Amino acid sequence: MLKGKSLIEPNDLSLEELDEILNLADKIVANPEEYTDVCKGKVLATLFYEPSTRTRLSFEAAMLRLGGSIMGFSSADSSSAAKGESVADTIRTIACYADIAAMRHPKEGAPKVAAMATDMPVINGGDGGHQHPTQTLTDLLTIRSLKGKLDNFTIGICGDLKFGRTVHSLIKALSRFSSVKFVLVSPEELKVPEYITHEILKNNNIDYKEVEKLEDVMGELDVLYMTRVQKERFFNEADYIRLKDSYIVDMEKLSSAKDDMIILHPLPRVNEISVEVDKDPRAAYFKQAKFGMYVRMALIMKLLGVEK
Amino acid sequence: MLKIDSVDKGLVIDHIKAGRALEIYKYLKLDKMDCSVAIIKNAKSKKLGKKDIIKVEDNINMDLTVLGFIDPDITINVIDNGVIINKINLELPSEVTNIVKCKNPRCITSIEQEVQHKFKLTDRENKTYRCIYCDTAFERN
Numbered sequence: 060m061l062k063g064k065s066l067i068e069p070n071d072l073s074l075e076e077l078d079e080i081l082n083l084a085d086k087i088v089a090n091p092e093e094y095t096d097v098c099k100g101k102v103l104a105t106l107f108y109e110p111s112t113r114t115r116l117s118f119e120a121a122m123l124r125l126g127g128s129i130m131g132f133s134s135a136d137s138s139s140a141a142k143g144e145s146v147a148d149t150i151r152t153i154a155c156y157a158d159i160a161a162m163r164h165p166k167e168g169a170p171k172v173a174a175m176a177t178d179m180p181v182i183n184g185g186d187g188g189h190q191h192p193t194q195t196l197t198d199l200l201t202i203r204s205l206k207g208k209l210d211n212f213t214i215g216i217c218g219d220l221k222f223g224r225t226v227h228s229l230i231k232a233l234s235r236f237s238s239v240k241f242v243l244v245s246p247e248e249l250k251v252p253e254y255i256t257h258e259i260l261k262n263n264n265i266d267y268k269e270v271e272k273l274e275d276v277m278g279e280l281d282v283l284y285m286t287r288v289q290k291e292r293f294f295n296e297a298d299y300i301r302l303k304d305s306y307i308v309d310m311e312k313l314s315s316a317k318d319d320m321i322i323l324h325p326l327p328r329v330n331e332i333s334v335e336v337d338k339d340p341r342a343a344y345f346k347q348a349k350f351g352m353y354v355r356m357a358l359i360m361k362l363l364g365v366e367k
Numbered sequence: 368m369l370k371i372d373s374v375d376k377g378l379v380i381d382h383i384k385a386g387r388a389l390e391i392y393k394y395l396k397l398d399k400m401d402c403s404v405a406i407i408k409n410a411k412s413k414k415l416g417k418k419d420i421i422k423v424e425d426n427i428n429m430d431l432t433v434l435g436f437i438d439p440d441i442t443i444n445v446i447d448n449g450v451i452i453n454k455i456n457l458e459l460p461s462e463v464t465n466i467v468k469c470k471n472p473r474c475i476t477s478i479e480q481e482v483q484h485k486f487k488l489t490d491r492e493n494k495t496y497r498c499i500y501c502d503t504a505f506e507r508n
Contacts, residue, residue, distance in 0.1 A: 145479050166475040168500020172482055187473045189501055254497070254504060258490055 062364030065174035065181040069195040069232040076361075077199070077232075084200050084350070084357035091124065094356065097365050098127030104157035105131035106149070106173075107184065108140060108164040113326060114184050114193070117348070118161045121355035125365075130157065135165075147176035154179040159363055161193075162186075180362040188222040194325050195228040196358060197351035202282055204350060205321050205343055210236040213279055217244040218286035218306050218331060220251040225325045226286055227255055234259050241267035242276050244306065248298070249288070273306055277315045283308070285324045285331050285344075309333040316341065323347050377402075379444040380421040380434070385409050387438070388419035394433050394466065402426045431455065436463045436486075438507075439494065459494060462487050471503040 061076055072080070087094050103122040107115050110133060119129045132138040139149055146164070150173040153160055162170045163184040170183035185191040203209050214233065220226050220243055230251070233239045241260065243251050250269060260267045270276055277283075285308060290299050307330060308322065324332060324344040336342050360366075383391055388406045397404050403424040412418035423429075427445055434441050435457040445453035468484045469476045476482050476498070486496040486505050496505040 145481060146475065147479075147481070164475070165473075166478060167471065167473050167502075168475040168498070171500050172475050172479065186475075187501070189473075254502065258495070262490070 061361040063178065063180060064362055065170075065183075066192050066358065066362070067171045067174055067181070067183045068190045069192045069228050070235070071192070074235060077196075080196060080354065080357045080361055081200055081203060083360060084196075084354045085204070087353050087356050088204070088350070091353075093367060094125055094360075096126035097360060097367055098122060098125035098363065101125075101127040101159070101363055101365070102157040103127055103129050103131075103359065104153045104160040105129060105133070105184075106138070106153065106160055106162040106164075107131065107133045108135040108138065108162070108169070110134055111163050111185065113348075114163060115161075117351050118182075118184065118193075118355055120352050121359055124352070125356055125359060127359075146172045149173075150177045150179070150181065159359060182358065182362070185224060188224050188227075190228050191224045191325075192228055193351070193355055193358065194225045195232045196354040197347060198225070198229050198284070198323060198325075199232060200354045201323060201343060201347040201350045202321070205346070206281065209233070209239075211238040212281040213240040213242060214282040214284060215242040215244055215273070215276055215280040216284045216286070217273055217308075219249045219288045220245040220286070221249040223286045226251070226284075229284065230255055231259055234263055234265055239265070241265065242279060243267060243269045244271070244273050244276065245269070246271065246306075273308070274312050274315065277312060278317065280316065280320055283316070283320060283322045285322065285328075287324075287327065287329055287331055307331050307333065308336055310335050310339070313339065313341070373449065374422050374424055374446045375449050376427070376447050377422065377424040378427055378429075379446060380423070381418070381442045381444065382412070382415060383419040383421065383441055384415065384438060385417035385419055388421055391419075391421060391434065391437065391441075394437060395429060395431070397421075397423065400426060400429075431457070432460045433463060433466055435459050436466060436496065459488050459491060462499075463496070467505055469498040469501060469503055470506070471498065471501050474498060474501040474503060476500060 105115050105118055122129050146169050154177045159180045161182040161184045164186050167187035167189035170186050174181040183192055320341050321343040322341050405422040407420040409417045410420055439457045443455040444451045464483050464485050485499045487499050489495050489497045
């Protein structure tokens with residue numbers, strides 16, 4: 060039963076619940092016009108303590124396409140946090156006005172603190188470098204829709220694997236499916252944190268390897284998940300400039316890839332995927348953004364307990 | 368060797384890593400208890416080379432769960448009428464609250480004073496505890 064639950068990290072959902080959300084998303088993708096007023100009278104609060112146009116708009120588009128309403132703020136400066144209000148107090152107040160909330164916060168664990176302070180469902184829209192579960196749902200729906208399955212495939216994850224929260228969430232989520240092989244491609248400085256490799260991959264006997272060069276493994280991959288080397292996660296400019304161009308996909312690198320490989324990216328892209336790749340049929344990152352809206356529609360419906 | 372009177376009734380908390388007795392004293396809130404307490408520093412130990420020991424007189428009903436989190440190798444003898452009547456084996460508690468603070472500067476607990484510091488046991492074999500908010504591991508010294 061998903062009604063009333065919060066989603067803080069991907070594994071808050073059982074595999075059955077995950078399936079429930081993805082199955083509903085499939086139905087919405089097939090017939091979106093049947094869902095245009097299922098959330099009439101419901102209000103989604105988007106509480107964004109740091110800017111994120113894409114995720115916030117995806118949540119808002121999802122609620123609007125379900126016939127619901129939206130309210131919220133898009134930076135800490137325009138919220139009561141600027142006056143020093145705690146996350147717990149803010150959410151208790153918002154719960155008086157809204158039926159469900161999506162929260163992005165620069166501090167890790169803030170959405171969990173919010174969820175613990177209220178009975179209203181809270182969705183983590185990204186907390187620092189920690190988790191981003193709706194991006195994970197987006198990734199899972201995209202892979203399942205385009206590859207037809209969530210098991211028995213090899214995924215290459217490339218770029219900033221240290222600070223990239225989408226990467227941590229995705230590895231956690233995919234580790235629950237059988238025979239998913241991980242190829243982790245990053246510079247030494249941006250490798251996946253030890254707790255992910257040790258407690259999730261090693262402890263569950265999951266097949267994985269860590270490599271430095273994308274071209275060495277391109278031919279093995281069924282899914283290539285690219286990430287941005289994020290400037291704001293670096294402590295100094297020099298390190299950022301030194302590393303940002305290390306991992307770029309272009310048509311030359313793609314020449315050794317499988318014909319049916321798909322390329323995903325949580326977006327926004329800077330230059331890690333050349334624009335020339337956009338026309339290649341393997342490029343799936345803009346479809347992925349659309350799947351993101353559909354899966355958020357399904358999630359909102361399930362957490363509110365709304366039926367068609 | 369320094370002589371400390373043996374305990375007639377109470378607890379002997381033994382095999383504390385040398386230098387950490389005062390820390391344990393604080394964790395057990397012994398400063399707030401009205402009983403005799405002896406702290407022995409740097410006692411000779413076959414197992415550890417050097418160790419600390421805490422002897423607590425009269426009080427045998429204190430909550431010792433926290434010691435399993437701090438150092439599960441500590442041993443505890445319960446004494447009555449001058450003899451050991453029980454040896455308590457410490458277990459790793461599944462969760463600890465407000466015992467230690469999360470050191471991740473990006474954790475929500477670093478800016479919000481009223482949020483409780485909670486750590487959960489995530490890997491029994493390696494005795495790893497992680498902050499329930501940000502997943503950062505607690506590093507024992």
